[in-house]
Each structure stands twice: as C-alpha cells, then as structure tokens.
Amino acid sequence: MILARNLTQKTRPYPFVKWAGGKRQLISQMDKFFPENYNKYIEPFIGGGAVFFHLLPDNSIISDNNPDLINCYKVIKEDVEDLIKSLKKYKYEKDYFYEIRALDRDSKKFTELSDVEKASRSIYLNKSGYNGLYRVNSKGFFNVPFGRHKNPKICDEINLRNVSQVLKNAEIFMGSFENCLDYAEKDDFIYLDPPYFPLSDTALFTSYTKNSFDKSSQIKLFEVFKELNRRGCNLMLSNSYSEFILDLYKDFKIVTLKAKRNINSNSQKRGLINEVMVLN
Numbered sequence: 266m267i268l269a270r271n272l273t274q275k276t277r278p279y280p281f282v283k284w285a286g287g288k289r290q291l292i293s294q295m296d297k298f299f300p301e302n303y304n305k306y307i308e309p310f311i312g313g314g315a316v317f318f319h320l321l322p323d324n325s326i327i328s329d330n331n332p333d334l335i336n337c338y339k340v341i342k343e344d345v346e347d348l349i350k351s352l353k354k355y356k357y358e359k360d361y362f363y364e365i366r367a368l369d370r371d372s373k374k375f376t377e378l379s380d381v382e383k384a385s386r387s388i389y390l391n392k393s394g395y396n397g398l399y400r401v402n403s404k405g406f407f408n409v410p411f412g413r414h415k416n417p418k419i420c421d422e423i424n425l426r427n428v429s430q431v432l433k434n435a436e437i438f439m440g441s442f443e444n445c446l447d448y449a450e451k452d453d454f455i456y457l458d459p460p461y462f463p464l465s466d467t468a469l470f471t472s473y474t475k476n477s478f479d480k481s482s483q484i485k486l487f488e489v490f491k492e493l494n495r496r497g498c499n500l501m502l503s504n505s506y507s508e509f510i511l512d513l514y515k516d517f518k519i520v521t522l523k524a525k526r527n528i529n530s531n532s533q534k535r536g537l538i539n540e541v542m543v544l545n
C-alpha cells in the first residue's frame with residue numbers, strides 16, 4: 266500500500282469516532298488474514314472504520330446506512346478546516362450537551378443546519394455521550410445520555426486533517442450493504458462487519474439506526490457474500506459466535522477470535538468471548 270508506507274506515526278490517521286462493535290482491539294488477531302494484494306478495498310459497514318484506518322488502502326469504497334456518520338466522512342474529506350472551526354465552539358458540559366442533542370427534535374431547525382454543522386454536532390455527541398454509542402429512538406432522535414469522560418478531545422485537529430488526507434482516495438456512499446454488488450469485482454477485497462447476530466434476545470446491541478438488523482438481514486447478507494465469492498472477490502466477514510452464524514457459513518473457512526466485551530449489564534465486568542471471522 267503506497268499510501269500507508271508514506272505515513273509516519275504523526276500523520277497516520279485513526280478512527281475519529283468511538284463506535285459500538287469497533288474492531289480496533291481485534292486488529293492484531295485479524296492482521297495475518299488480510300490479503301497481501303488486492304484491487305479495490307470495499308467496506309460496506311464502515312462504522313468507525315478501524316480496519317480501513319489500519320489498512321489505509323490506496324483505492325477504496327466505503328459506505329454505511331447511517332446518514333449522520335456518512336455525512337461526517339464526507340465533510341471530513343471535503344471540508345475539514347470548516348469542520349475544525351465549528352468543532353472548536355463546543356464545550357463539554359452536561360446541560361449544553363442536552364441542548365445540542367435536542368436540535369434534531371425540531372425538524373425545521375435541524376434541516377437548516379449545514380452539513381458541516383451536522384457533522385460537528387455528531388462528532389461532539391459521540392465524544393461527549395455515553396461510551397461513544399450511536400443510538401436513535403423510534404422517531405430517529407439521538408437519545409444517548411451524557412457520558413462521564415476525563416477531558417474528552419472534542420476537536421482532534423491533527424487527526425481530522427490526517428483522516429481528510431486519506432479519505433481523498435476513498436469514495437464514500439450512504440446506503441445498504443447490498444449496493445456493493447453494483448461495483449465489487451474480481452480481486453477486490455471486501456470486509457463485512459455487520460451488526461452481530463444476537464447471542465440472546467437482549468444480549469447484543471443491534472439498533473444502530475431505526476431499522477435494526479434482523480435475521481432476514483443476516484440471510485440477505487449471506488446471499489451477497491455468496492455472490493461476491495462467485496465473482497472472485499477476497500472476503501472477510503465478522504459476526505457473533507452463534508449457532509445460526511456457524512451454520513449459515515459452514516461451507517466457508519471460519520476462524521475464531523477472542524474479543525473483550527461487556528458480558529453482563531454491569532459494564533465493569535468484562536470478559537473474553539468468542540467471535541467468528543469468515544473467509545473464502
């Protein structure tokens with residue numbers, strides 16, 4: 266990767282948001298499975314982009330069906346200096362947080378915000394909200410509570426500029442994962458990291474957006490996986506270590522990874538759980 270080789274520690278970007286299900290902690294276990302050579306890199310569930318920022322591909326297409334998140338990627342790519350200016354206005358303070366959070370309750374006011382203002386609000390809420398979660402209620406209103414952080418870096422100026430630089434080589438789309446069938450070709454590398462199939466009815470968080478990712482979405486994703494495999498793409502897919510997923514992908518190579526996750530409602534109690542990575 267030419268781009269990655271030219272970056273020093275100071276210019277190497279990292280995820281600009283904390284994202285539920287982020288893969289940062291698993292990269293060292295995944296590293297040996299990334300293909301050495303490929304044509305385009307495609308990531309249809311980009312989230313915080315831990316794998317993308319690890320690989321720093323020269324030529325990529327990234328997407329997600331979360332419009333607020335995709336707006337952030339586009340604004341960072343095209344308008345990073347205005348975004349930095351806008352982010353500098355925010356303060357880490359509880360009442361102020363709830364004021365900013367409430368902006369989406371007034372649809373007229375909200376649509377009047379520019380894309381830069383929407384992106385800075387999303388980044389601010391992510392940095393100041395509880396645990397970097399993104400969650401909306403049934404009306405689509407952001408409803409994550411204020412988080413307790415020590416001095417959160419709301420405007421990480423240097424990283425935002427570094428991210429902007431690497432996004433210059435990426436095409437960014439908003440939409441559902443199956444759209445990747447419109448452009449995936451032989452020898453492309455596609456990393457698929459969907460919301461995980463829950464281990465129990467309440468165990469896992471699957472409502473990143475208004476439409477949660479249910480069993481039929483997992484089956485649709487499996488159909489897309491098979492089609493991409495037929496085309497000769499290099500594939501890697503993450504999911505939970507569940508009977509349903511193990512059975513669905515039984516004809517492919519399955520690797521087990523160990524992830525640190527909250528194992529019960531007490532967030533202090535973290536344990537190691539198995540996750541799967543499917544390869545073709």
Ligand SMILES: C[S@@+](CC[C@H](N)C(=O)[O-])C[C@H]1O[C@@H](n2cnc3c(N)ncnc32)[C@H](O)[C@@H]1O
Nearest residue numbers: 284286287288310312313314315330441442458
């Ligand atoms: C497990 S997270 C990805 C985490 C990412 N790999 C990281 O390191 O931060 C799953 C992502 O899928 C997105 N998503 C949910 N349903 C989707 C769909 N139907 N099509 C595309 N993206 C979807 C969510 O918005 C979320 O960002």
